[in-house]
Amino acid sequence: RKEVEQDPGPFNVPEGATVAFNCTYSNSASQSFFWYRQDCRKEPKLLMSVYSSGNEDGRFTAQLNRASQYISLLIRDSKLSDSATYLCVVINQAGTALIFGKGTTLSVSS
Amino acid sequence: DTAVSQTPKYLVTQMGNDKSIKCEQNLGHDTMYWYKQDSKKFLKIMFSYNNKELIINETVPNRFSPKSPDKAHLNLHINSLELGDSAVYFCASSQDLGNRNTEAFFGQGTRLTVV
Numbered sequence: 292r293k294e295v296e297q298d299p300g301p302f303n304v305p306e307g308a309t310v311a312f313n314c315t316y317s318n319s320a321s322q323s324f325f326w327y328r329q330d331c332r333k334e335p336k337l338l339m340s341v342y343s344s345g346n347e348d349g350r351f352t353a354q355l356n357r358a359s360q361y362i363s364l365l366i367r368d369s370k371l372s373d374s375a376t377y378l379c380v381v382i383n384q385a386g387t388a389l390i391f392g393k394g395t396t397l398s399v400s401s
Numbered sequence: 402d403t404a405v406s407q408t409p410k411y412l413v414t415q416m417g418n419d420k421s422i423k424c425e426q427n428l429g430h431d432t433m434y435w436y437k438q439d440s441k442k443f444l445k446i447m448f449s450y451n452n453k454e455l456i457i458n459e460t461v462p463n464r465f466s467p468k469s470p471d472k473a474h475l476n477l478h479i480n481s482l483e484l485g486d487s488a489v490y491f492c493a494s495s496q497d498l499g500n501r502n503t504e505a506f507f508g509q510g511t512r513l514t515v516v
Contacts (some may be wrong), residue, residue, distance in 0.1 A: 389442070393443050
Protein backbone atom coordinates (compact mmCIF):
# COMPACT_ATOMS: atom_id res chain seq x y z
CA ARG A 292 0.00 0.00 0.00
CA LYS A 293 1.37 3.42 -0.94
CA GLU A 294 2.05 5.80 1.94
CA VAL A 295 -0.29 8.48 0.60
CA GLU A 296 -3.00 7.74 -1.94
CA GLN A 297 -5.16 10.16 -3.86
CA ASP A 298 -7.64 9.94 -6.71
CA PRO A 299 -5.66 11.46 -9.60
CA GLY A 300 -8.74 12.84 -11.34
CA PRO A 301 -8.87 14.95 -13.41
CA PHE A 302 -11.79 16.77 -11.93
CA ASN A 303 -13.38 19.06 -14.50
CA VAL A 304 -15.86 21.46 -12.94
CA PRO A 305 -17.57 24.72 -13.92
CA GLU A 306 -16.89 27.96 -12.11
CA GLY A 307 -18.85 28.20 -8.90
CA ALA A 308 -18.93 24.46 -8.30
CA THR A 309 -18.02 22.78 -5.04
CA VAL A 310 -15.45 20.02 -5.35
CA ALA A 311 -13.98 17.62 -2.81
CA PHE A 312 -10.70 15.72 -2.89
CA ASN A 313 -9.88 12.73 -0.75
CA CYS A 314 -6.66 11.21 0.44
CA THR A 315 -5.73 8.21 2.58
CA TYR A 316 -2.46 7.57 4.38
CA SER A 317 -1.04 4.28 5.54
CA ASN A 318 0.96 5.16 8.66
CA SER A 319 -1.33 5.50 11.65
CA ALA A 320 1.50 7.18 13.60
CA SER A 321 1.57 10.17 11.21
CA GLN A 322 1.09 13.43 13.08
CA SER A 323 1.12 16.22 10.53
CA PHE A 324 -0.89 16.65 7.37
CA PHE A 325 -1.05 19.26 4.64
CA TRP A 326 -2.47 20.16 1.29
CA TYR A 327 -0.04 21.63 -1.21
CA ARG A 328 -0.91 23.12 -4.56
CA GLN A 329 1.19 22.78 -7.70
CA ASP A 330 0.51 24.83 -10.82
CA CYS A 331 1.60 23.53 -14.19
CA ARG A 332 5.40 23.59 -14.51
CA LYS A 333 5.79 25.28 -11.13
CA GLU A 334 6.95 24.22 -7.70
CA PRO A 335 4.57 22.95 -5.01
CA LYS A 336 3.38 25.53 -2.47
CA LEU A 337 1.63 25.08 0.83
CA LEU A 338 -2.12 25.58 0.60
CA MET A 339 -3.04 24.73 4.17
CA SER A 340 -2.22 22.54 7.12
CA VAL A 341 -4.85 20.01 8.22
CA TYR A 342 -5.85 19.88 11.86
CA SER A 343 -7.78 17.19 13.71
CA SER A 344 -10.64 19.57 14.41
CA GLY A 345 -10.87 20.55 10.75
CA ASN A 346 -9.96 23.99 9.52
CA GLU A 347 -11.12 26.52 7.02
CA ASP A 348 -9.34 29.17 5.01
CA GLY A 349 -11.76 31.18 2.93
CA ARG A 350 -13.29 28.88 0.34
CA PHE A 351 -11.09 25.96 1.38
CA THR A 352 -11.92 23.49 4.14
CA ALA A 353 -9.66 20.66 5.24
CA GLN A 354 -10.74 17.71 7.37
CA LEU A 355 -8.84 14.90 9.04
CA ASN A 356 -10.28 11.58 10.18
CA ARG A 357 -7.56 9.80 12.14
CA ALA A 358 -9.63 6.66 12.72
CA SER A 359 -10.04 6.16 8.99
CA GLN A 360 -6.64 7.67 8.12
CA TYR A 361 -8.42 9.93 5.70
CA ILE A 362 -7.88 13.57 4.74
CA SER A 363 -10.15 15.73 2.63
CA LEU A 364 -10.12 19.11 0.95
CA LEU A 365 -13.30 20.93 -0.02
CA ILE A 366 -13.24 23.88 -2.38
CA ARG A 367 -16.38 25.98 -2.55
CA ASP A 368 -17.31 28.45 -5.29
CA SER A 369 -14.50 27.27 -7.59
CA LYS A 370 -12.60 29.93 -9.52
CA LEU A 371 -10.69 29.58 -12.77
CA SER A 372 -7.55 30.31 -10.77
CA ASP A 373 -8.14 27.18 -8.66
CA SER A 374 -7.09 25.04 -11.64
CA ALA A 375 -4.01 23.17 -10.43
CA THR A 376 -2.85 19.89 -8.97
CA TYR A 377 -3.62 19.42 -5.28
CA LEU A 378 -1.13 17.33 -3.35
CA CYS A 379 -1.93 15.52 -0.12
CA VAL A 380 1.14 15.51 2.12
CA VAL A 381 2.01 13.62 5.28
CA ILE A 382 5.15 13.88 7.36
CA ASN A 383 6.85 10.50 7.68
CA GLN A 384 7.00 8.72 11.03
CA ALA A 385 10.59 9.76 11.69
CA GLY A 386 9.65 13.40 11.12
CA THR A 387 12.35 13.77 8.49
CA ALA A 388 10.52 14.26 5.19
CA LEU A 389 7.25 15.21 3.58
CA ILE A 390 5.62 12.33 1.75
CA PHE A 391 3.50 13.37 -1.19
CA GLY A 392 0.51 11.74 -2.81
CA LYS A 393 0.44 11.66 -6.59
CA GLY A 394 -1.88 14.66 -6.66
CA THR A 395 -5.39 15.35 -7.89
CA THR A 396 -5.77 17.55 -10.94
CA LEU A 397 -8.53 20.14 -10.95
CA SER A 398 -9.63 22.03 -14.02
CA VAL A 399 -12.17 24.82 -13.55
CA SER A 400 -13.84 26.11 -16.70
CA SER A 401 -16.03 29.12 -17.43
CA ASP B 402 14.67 37.72 -2.89
CA THR B 403 14.12 34.11 -3.87
CA ALA B 404 13.82 31.94 -0.77
CA VAL B 405 15.03 28.68 -2.36
CA SER B 406 16.94 29.00 -5.57
CA GLN B 407 18.30 26.21 -7.71
CA THR B 408 20.33 26.29 -10.87
CA PRO B 409 20.15 25.55 -13.67
CA LYS B 410 16.45 25.70 -14.47
CA TYR B 411 16.88 23.55 -17.56
CA LEU B 412 19.56 20.95 -18.25
CA VAL B 413 19.83 18.91 -21.42
CA THR B 414 22.70 16.47 -21.56
CA GLN B 415 23.81 13.24 -23.15
CA MET B 416 23.75 9.82 -21.58
CA GLY B 417 26.89 9.03 -19.67
CA ASN B 418 27.68 12.62 -18.72
CA ASP B 419 28.12 13.91 -15.17
CA LYS B 420 26.15 16.97 -14.08
CA SER B 421 25.45 18.99 -10.96
CA ILE B 422 22.45 20.96 -9.73
CA LYS B 423 22.97 23.64 -7.12
CA CYS B 424 20.55 24.74 -4.43
CA GLU B 425 20.67 27.56 -1.93
CA GLN B 426 18.17 28.77 0.66
CA ASN B 427 18.20 32.10 2.47
CA LEU B 428 15.48 31.24 4.98
CA GLY B 429 17.79 30.09 7.76
CA HIS B 430 16.23 26.61 7.68
CA ASP B 431 18.01 23.64 9.19
CA THR B 432 16.71 21.00 6.80
CA MET B 433 17.04 20.70 3.04
CA TYR B 434 15.73 18.10 0.63
CA TRP B 435 15.95 16.83 -2.90
CA TYR B 436 12.81 15.53 -4.55
CA LYS B 437 12.38 13.95 -7.97
CA GLN B 438 9.18 14.47 -9.96
CA ASP B 439 8.85 11.96 -12.76
CA SER B 440 6.80 12.08 -15.94
CA LYS B 441 3.74 10.92 -14.01
CA LYS B 442 4.13 13.96 -11.75
CA PHE B 443 4.87 11.88 -8.64
CA LEU B 444 7.09 13.77 -6.17
CA LYS B 445 9.44 11.36 -4.44
CA ILE B 446 11.91 12.17 -1.67
CA MET B 447 15.49 11.39 -2.56
CA PHE B 448 17.60 12.92 0.21
CA SER B 449 17.13 14.92 3.36
CA TYR B 450 19.87 16.83 5.18
CA ASN B 451 19.69 18.41 8.60
CA ASN B 452 22.46 20.84 9.53
CA LYS B 453 24.69 19.42 6.80
CA GLU B 454 24.13 15.84 7.91
CA LEU B 455 22.41 13.24 5.78
CA ILE B 456 19.28 11.97 7.50
CA ILE B 457 17.40 10.32 4.64
CA ASN B 458 18.78 8.48 1.68
CA GLU B 459 15.92 6.80 -0.09
CA THR B 460 16.47 4.05 -2.59
CA VAL B 461 18.43 6.16 -5.01
CA PRO B 462 21.22 4.86 -7.25
CA ASN B 463 24.64 5.72 -5.89
CA ARG B 464 25.25 7.68 -9.07
CA PHE B 465 23.40 10.42 -7.20
CA SER B 466 25.53 12.12 -4.56
CA PRO B 467 24.30 15.07 -2.52
CA LYS B 468 26.75 17.50 -0.97
CA SER B 469 26.00 20.04 1.72
CA PRO B 470 28.93 22.44 2.25
CA ASP B 471 26.86 24.41 4.79
CA LYS B 472 23.27 24.35 5.97
CA ALA B 473 22.21 26.91 3.37
CA HIS B 474 23.38 24.82 0.41
CA LEU B 475 22.54 21.35 -0.84
CA ASN B 476 23.91 20.41 -4.23
CA LEU B 477 23.15 17.28 -6.22
CA HIS B 478 25.74 15.60 -8.39
CA ILE B 479 24.75 12.91 -10.83
CA ASN B 480 27.28 10.60 -12.47
CA SER B 481 26.84 8.58 -15.66
CA LEU B 482 23.45 10.00 -16.50
CA GLU B 483 20.83 7.60 -17.86
CA LEU B 484 17.68 8.19 -19.89
CA GLY B 485 15.58 7.28 -16.85
CA ASP B 486 17.08 10.16 -14.90
CA SER B 487 15.05 12.59 -17.00
CA ALA B 488 12.70 14.34 -14.58
CA VAL B 489 12.19 17.57 -12.69
CA TYR B 490 14.37 17.79 -9.58
CA PHE B 491 13.15 20.03 -6.78
CA CYS B 492 15.19 21.32 -3.90
CA ALA B 493 13.28 22.30 -0.77
CA SER B 494 13.94 23.51 2.75
CA SER B 495 12.06 23.68 6.02
CA GLN B 496 12.48 24.09 9.71
CA ASP B 497 12.03 21.15 12.02
CA LEU B 498 9.20 18.96 10.67
CA GLY B 499 8.18 18.11 14.22
CA ASN B 500 6.05 21.25 14.22
CA ARG B 501 2.77 20.51 12.46
CA ASN B 502 2.71 24.04 11.06
CA THR B 503 6.09 23.72 9.41
CA GLU B 504 6.03 24.78 5.78
CA ALA B 505 8.44 23.45 3.19
CA PHE B 506 9.58 25.90 0.54
CA PHE B 507 10.54 24.60 -2.86
CA GLY B 508 12.87 25.88 -5.52
CA GLN B 509 11.54 26.39 -9.01
CA GLY B 510 12.82 23.00 -10.13
CA THR B 511 15.47 21.82 -12.56
CA ARG B 512 14.10 20.12 -15.66
CA LEU B 513 16.69 17.51 -16.60
CA THR B 514 16.50 15.85 -20.00
CA VAL B 515 18.93 13.09 -20.84
CA VAL B 516 19.24 12.33 -24.55
